[in-house]
Amino acid sequence: MSVKRRKADFPNAEGKRLAALLELPAGKPEAVALFAHCFTCGKDIAAASRISRALAGRGIAVLRFDFTGLGSSDGDFANTGFSSNVEDLVSAAEYLRADYMAPSILIGHSLGGAAVLAAAGRIPEVRAVVTIGAPSSPDHVLKHFGESRDKILEQGEACVELGGRRFNIASGFIRDMEAQSLDEHIRGLRSALLVMHSPVDATVSVEEAAHIYTMAKHPKSFISLDDADHLLTRKADADYVAATITAWASRYLLAGDDGREDKRTAPGSGQVEVLERNHSFLRDILTDDHFLQADEPLSAGGSNVAPDPYELLLASLGACTSMTVRMYANHKDWPLDDVRVSLSHSREHVRDCEDCPEKDSKVDVLERRITLEGDLDEAQRARLIEIANRCPVHRTLLNLHEIRTTESG
Numbered sequence: 001m002s003v004k005r006r007k008a009d010f011p012n013a014e015g016k017r018l019a020a021l022l023e024l025p026a027g028k029p030e031a032v033a034l035f036a037h038c039f040t041c042g043k044d045i046a047a048a049s050r051i052s053r054a055l056a057g058r059g060i061a062v063l064r065f066d067f068t069g070l071g072s073s074d075g076d077f078a079n080t081g082f083s084s085n086v087e088d089l090v091s092a093a094e095y096l097r098a099d100y101m102a103p104s105i106l107i108g109h110s111l112g113g114a115a116v117l118a119a120a121g122r123i124p125e126v127r128a129v130v131t132i133g134a135p136s137s138p139d140h141v142l143k144h145f146g147e148s149r150d151k152i153l154e155q156g157e158a159c160v161e162l163g164g165r166r167f168n169i170a171s172g173f174i175r176d177m178e179a180q181s182l183d184e185h186i187r188g189l190r191s192a193l194l195v196m197h198s199p200v201d202a203t204v205s206v207e208e209a210a211h212i213y214t215m216a217k218h219p220k221s222f223i224s225l226d227d228a229d230h231l232l233t234r235k236a237d238a239d240y241v242a243a244t245i246t247a248w249a250s251r252y253l254l255a256g257d258d259g260r261e262d263k264r265t266a267p268g269s270g271q272v273e274v275l276e277r278n279h280s281f282l283r284d285i286l287t288d289d290h291f292l293q294a295d296e297p298l299s300a301g302g303s304n305v306a307p308d309p310y311e312l313l314l315a316s317l318g319a320c321t322s323m324t325v326r327m328y329a330n331h332k333d334w335p336l337d338d339v340r341v342s343l344s345h346s347r348e349h350v351r352d353c354e355d356c357p358e359k360d361s362k363v364d365v366l367e368r369r370i371t372l373e374g375d376l377d378e379a380q381r382a383r384l385i386e387i388a389n390r391c392p393v394h395r396t397l398l399n400l401h402e403i404r405t406t407e408s409g
Contacts, residue, residue: 036112
C-alpha cells in the first residue's frame with residue numbers, strides 16, 4: 001500500500017507550536033496511531049520514521065511529532081519534563097480529534113512509552129497502547145546523567161551530554177522525573193496493552209518491561225524483540241514491530257470504525273456493563289475498575305480473541321472456589337501449598353441425572369475438579385472440599401431463581 005505524508009503543527013498546552021508529520025495510507029485508514037519518540041530524540045529518528053511508514057503501509061495512519069524543545073518544535077527543552085511530554089501527547093490527540101480522526105492506538109518508544117502509559121487515561125478513544133523498550137518509571141532516564149545530576153541540582157541548570165549531543169537540563173526536570181510514578185496509570189489502563197522489549201536492551205533492562213506487564217490488567221501481551229538494540233537501528237526490527245502491532249491491534253479495533261459513538265464509560269460499583277465491539281460476537285466487559293472481553297470461537301463465527309460466555313461463567317465459579325478455599329486454609333493456618341480448580345460445562349439428559357425428577361429433557365451440569373497440594377490430612381482435605389461448595393458464586397448459581405430483564409431507555 002502506498003503511503004502519503006503530510007506536514008502538520010499544533011499548539012501545546014502553553015501555546016507553543018509543535019512540529020508533526022502525519023503518515024497516511026492511500027485509502028481510508030483502519031485506525032489512527034499517535035507515536036511518542038524516545039528521550040531527547042525526535043519524530044525523524046529512524047525507528048519512529050520506519051515504524052510509522054510501515055504502519056501506514058498496512059492501513060494505520062500515524063502522527064509523530066517533536067516534543068517541546070526538540071527537533072522543529074518550539075520551546076526550551078531545559079524547561080520541559082515528563083509532565084510536559086504527557087501534556088504534549090494530550091495536545092496531539094486533541095489536534096487529531098479536531099483535524100483528522102481521534103487516535104485509537106498510542107505507541108511509545110523508550111521514555112515515550114512511559115509517556116503514553118501516563119497519557120492513555122486522558123484520551124478516551126484509545127483502545128490499544130504499545131510500549132517499545134520503555135522504562136517502568138520516568139526517573140530511569142536520570143541514570144544517564146551520571147555526576148551531572150548533582151551539578152544540576154546544585155546550580156539549578158547544567159549542560160549534559162546525552163547520546164552524543166549536549167542539552168541544558170534544569171533542576172525542575174530532575175524533580176519532575178523523580179516525582180512521577182507509572183504504577184497507578186498502568187493498573188488503571190482501560191485499553192489493551194502490548195509490551196515490546198529486547199532481552200538484550202543495554203539502555204533499558206527487560207526487567208522494566210516485566211514490571212509494566214505484571215502491573216497491567218488483561219488484556220495484555222508481551223513480545224520479545226530478540227536481539228534488537230534499544231533504538232531499533234536495523235530496518236528489519238522496525239518492520240517487525242510494525243507488522244506485530246498491526247496484527248495485534250486488529251483484535252482491539254474491530255468496533256467503532258462505523259462511526260458509532262464510543263460508549264465505554266465505567267459503570268457504577270458492583271455493576272457490569274457489556275458493550276458491542278463489533279457486529280459479530282466480540283464484546284467489551286466493563287466494571288468500575290476493570291476491562292475484559294468476551295467472544296465466540298472461530299467455529300461459531302467469532303474471532304476467538306477472548307473467552308466465550310460459558311468459559312467466563314466457569315472462570316467466575318473457579319476463581320471464587322479457589323479464593324474461598326485459600327482464605328479458609330489461611331485462616332486455619334493449614335499447609336495448603338497450592339489449589340487448582342478445573343471446570344467444564346455440559347448438558348446431560350435428565351435420565352442420566354440421579355437427582356432430577358423429569359427424565360425427558362436436558363439439564364446444565366458444571367463439573368468442578370479441585371486439586372489440593374500440601375501436607376494436608378484427610379480431614380483437612382474433606383473440610384476444604386466442603387468449604388468449596390460454600391463459595392458465594394456456587395451458592396448464587398444454586399439459589400438462582402429469576403433473571404429480571406428490562407429495557408433501559
